[in-house]
Amino acid sequence: MASTFILAGVMGWPVAHSRSPAIHQHWIAQHQLNGTYVLLPVAPERLGDAVRGLRALGFAGCNITIPHKVAAMAHVDVIDPAAKKIGAINTIVVRPNGELFGMNTDGFGYLASLRDVQADWRADRGPVVVLGAGGAARAILVALVQAGAPEIRLVNRSLDKAQALADELGGPITAHRWEDRHEVLDGAALLVNTTSLGMGGQEPLHLDLARLPVTALVSDIIYVPLTTTLLAQAQARGNPTVNGLGMLLHQARPAFEAWFGVMPEVTAELRTRIEATL
Ligand code: NAP
Secondary structure (H helix, E strand, O other), X not given: OOOOOEEEEEEEOOOOOOOHHHHHHHHHHHOOOOEEEEEEEOOHHHHHHHXXXXXXXXXXXXXEOOOOOOHHHHHOOEEOHHHXXXXXXXXXXXXXXXXXXXXXXXXXXXXXXXXXXXXXXXXXXXXXXXXXXXXXXXXXXHHHHHOOOOOEEEEEOOHHHHHXXXXXXXXXXXXXXXXXXXXXXXXXXXXXXXXXXXXXXOOOOXXXXXXXXXXXXXXXXXXOOOOOHHHHHXXXXXXXXXXXXXXXXXXXXXXXXXXXXXXXXXXXXXXXXXXXXX
16 A cells, blocks of 8 residues: 655664754654654664665665765665765665665755855855865865866875875865965865864864965864864954854755655754754
């Protein structure tokens, strides 16, 4: 018997800390939909069975989080081209024909978070400085290149990782040494921290902003704390800033739309609700 109840969730290990249920349940209630979003703790050795079981269990799809974002790619049938470039998926959609479709919405979430703060933000405003070359950086770099960033200066503690990423993704990306992170801010229009430096319990990020134009948008994708030292430093000298909560909230929207058929909005009420959990 066909059912209109829509089931989605998030697979991770561990996954209890995930804010995704609170975000999706908020939208399910707001749009008065018949469905739910559940936590799916899945150990790495069970990932294949769990992903392939989605269809049999009647799921519309699920989010994929740490540590499964790369490994899950091997268990879906079709992967979105941008997610292939990123090398990781954070969303699976079970298509009507039963096919499992993998996509990555982190880059969308990041760009949408910038446009929340500056509605007319454009990637071609000037050079971009990206700190970090990990998983989140890959998604942000692919999105920035696609959006038309004219020059991207990629700075990472391990230069070889930044160089490999610049070679792989091509386009306007150049790799720079960690020691040069202060100098590469010269003339930049956007600075983004994608390293874990500044996250609660981690070392702070030491960065001298003297060379950064005061008009540059400064963003940090860390959301605990909401105001990192980098953002506080930027605000003190007059730069506009974007914290990491917007990316977290906006990355959930395309997945929700794919499963529930409604493109939800990031409202002040949702922000307040999720901020209260941080
Ligand atoms: P990841 O793949 O582990 O990458 C970590 C990055 O941080 C690497 O570039 C690493 O450099 C750098 N790093 C770590 N310790 C460092 C140190 N002591 N000095 C200099 N660089 C250091 O992690 P990720 O998944 O990309 O996540 C990175 C951050 O983004 C985390 O704080 C995470 O919470 C946040 N995040 C936020 C969102 C959101 O929605 N707002 C989404 C995803 C991630 P090496 O290459 O040299 O190791």
